[in-house]
Amino acid sequence: MPEQQSIAQPEADRRRRATEHGEGPLLVLGAAGTGKTELLARRLAHLVAAGVAAERVLVIGSTRATARLRERSEALLEGAYEELWIGSWETLGERLLREHSEAAGLDPFFDVLGPAERLAMLLDRLDQLPLRRHEIRGNPAGLLARLLSRVDSLKADRVGATSLEERARSRESGGAEEADRESIQRELEFAEFYTAHDRILAEAGSLDQGDVFLALDCLLAERPDIRRQIASHFQYLMVDELEESSKAQRALLEALASDNPNHLYALEGGELDGWFANLHPAGETLELEQRFRNPTIRFWRCGNERAQAQAVAREVEHLLAGGADPEQVCVLFADPANQGGAVAGAMEERGISFHLSGPTALLQRPEVRDAIAWLRVLADPDDSAAAARALTRPPIELRPGDLARLTTIARRRKLDMVGGCEAALDSPQFQPEARERIQAFLKLYGAASAAMEERRADVFVRRLIERVGLRRQRLFAAQPEVAERLLGLSRLAELATAWTRRETHGSTRGFVAYLSAVAEAGVEPAGGEEPPSPGSVQGMAVEAVKGIGFDHVF
Structure with a gap:
């Protein structure tokens, strides 16, 4: 880390200038690993030590970068402070909009829905959506997830449904060739979908994440008094990983900079240095050159x-x-x-x-997959893959050979896997130990099946985790991964609670269908990412590791 390694004198001087920078705009350029996040934490500490109230400094960045930034800032700050305005674009954007919701013409109790919640909402209204020219191919969740992703991208670029329709109409009136006409019609239909999506959210009193910044953009443009109020409240503003921001998010920076240019942006590179020069023609730029990460690289060749x-x-x-x-x-x-x-x-x-x-990482955790397997086979006894996992994983642990024989019996007699289990009890192919395991499965299945129709999804999921023994088994397992596994099961139960709160008349089967759709579409379940438990190895997408x-x- 920068604070632990020696730094060449010219580089040290540049870092000190950035840390001690006072009034006016500053752009800090540096490749990954040059310590930009650490520099922002040190500048915050310097400002507070110079007498600036901590709550008058707004620090924005990606979700993962701000976790590290907050941690370092809290370690470097001396003395008491009221609060720290350090957070992700999503968190801070929603907070600012909620504080000024009345001026923005919004219900102060609006909900911001994630992709999974919007996907579930649209699946319930599939017949109301204009999708004649879009091929569902038996996978409506996958199609809707792709369309939602495009809606999000357009909102991030500040392109609304009306603008999209106008572009398509312009192409249409320009004498498009035959080959382009179908493409234009699909684009017009997508503009209809975009409009329907926003209407459905508005009817539910909800926004998506893109709406948050579009609403802030409109608010600051239409209400200069609100813009000046926010700009004067935050004496200094800093942004980490500016290259990760969208046009809609940068519009917020542009609006605030017109009243208060005390902005510092940390940027890895790309074209946004030109954006900075246009916004702040007299702004200063400092470049960090020394990197603090120099990993050793090895390559493996694996068969599968x-x-x-x-x-x-x-x-x-x-x-x-x-x-x-x-x-x-x-x-x-x-x-x-x-x-x-x-x-x-x-x-x-x-x-x-x-x-x-x-996205969907929670649903890939072994203990969560075990619980979902039980939910799926309870909702649909014909789901052979779910039944196979429920049978072979704890607490049943049927041996692979016995599962193969069980599957053969079910297929020959044209039974589902549960019916196959009942038939297997009379078969001489199974040893007493295997019969006992199958009987244990049928006992658990029967009890859970009876309760499934009587209980709300959240209550049922928690009881299922306890009844099947998934939580108890983890609780008494003397292994280091116990805490992480328990977090996964708790998170699944929280998903059921959140779903039940939204779908007050929904059934447990509906919740299982929701989980299946989320997994199939590859979107993140509502509630965001849970932090790892202490002592855990981490797994993440390549693009998510930036800044860590x-x-x-x-």
């Missing part, structure tokens, strides 16, 4: 995904046995939703606490 997962888990186990800090070990994935499950399972086999983050340092990365 399982072999790769086992190789990573084995190497991590070796590192931890040698005294490595598990919190300084990270496994990166191009696609955590599809690749994370194998590594999570391999880590579990070795008793290594592993926290997988990213680890000693060992796979």
Whole structure:
């Protein structure tokens, strides 16, 4: 880290100038690993030491970067302070809008819905959506997730449904060729979908994340008094990882800078230095050159995904046995939703606490997959994959050979897996131990099935976790990953509670359908990312690791 390593004198002078920078705009350029986040924390501490109230400094960044920034700021600040305005764009944007909701013409109790909540809302209204020219192909969740992603991208670029329609109409009136007409019609239909999406959210008194910054943009443009109030309240504003911001988010910076230019932006590179020069023609730029991370790189060749997962888990186990800090070990994935499950399972086999983050990462955790398998087979006894997992995982642990025989019986007699279990009890193919395990499954299944129709989803999920023994088994397992596994199960129960709160008349089957749609579409369940429990190896998407340092990365 910068505070622990020697720094060349010219570089040290530049860092000191940035830390002690007072009035006016400043752009700090630096590649990954040059300590920009640390510099922002030190500048905040310097401002507070110089007499600026901590709550009058607004610091914005990505979710993961601000966690590190807050931690360092709290460590560097001396004395008491009222509060720290350090947070992600999403958190701080929502907070600012909520504080001025009346001026923005919004209900102060508006909800900001994530992709999973919006997906569930649209799936319930599928027949109301204009999708004639979009191919569902038996996967409405996947199609809607892609359309929602595009809506989010357009809002981030400050492009509304009306502007999108006008562009398509312009192409249409310009004498488009035959080959382009279908594309234009699809774009017009998407503009209709965009409008319907916003209408459905408005009817529910809700916004999406893009709406937050579009609403702030309108508010600051239409109410100069509010803009001046916010700009004067925050004497200084700092942004970490400016390159991660959207046009809609930067519009907020532009509006506030017109009344108070005391802004410091940390930027890795790209085209935004031109944006800074246009916004602050007299602004100063400092470039950091010394990097504090210089990793050793090795390459492995593995036969398949399982072999790769086992190789990573084995190497991590070796590192931890040698005294490595598990919190300084990270496994990166191009696609955590599809690749994370194998590594999570391999880590579990070795008793290594592993926290997988990213969209649907929660649903890839072994203990959560176990619970969902029970939910799915209870909702649909024909779900053979879910039944197989419920049968072979704790607490039943039917052997693979017995599962194969059970599956054969079910297929030959054209039964679902539950019916196959009942038929298997009379079959001479199974040893007494296997029969006992099958009987234990049927007993748990029967009791849970009877309760499923009688209880709310949140109550049922919590009772199922207790009845099947998933939580109890983890609670009494003398292994280091227990805390992380319990967090996963608690998070699943919280998802059920949040879903029940939204869908007051929904059934447990509806909640299972929601989970399946979220997993299938690859979107993050409502509630955001949970922090890993202490002592956990972390797994995340490649793009999410930006701004975070680890000693060992796979």
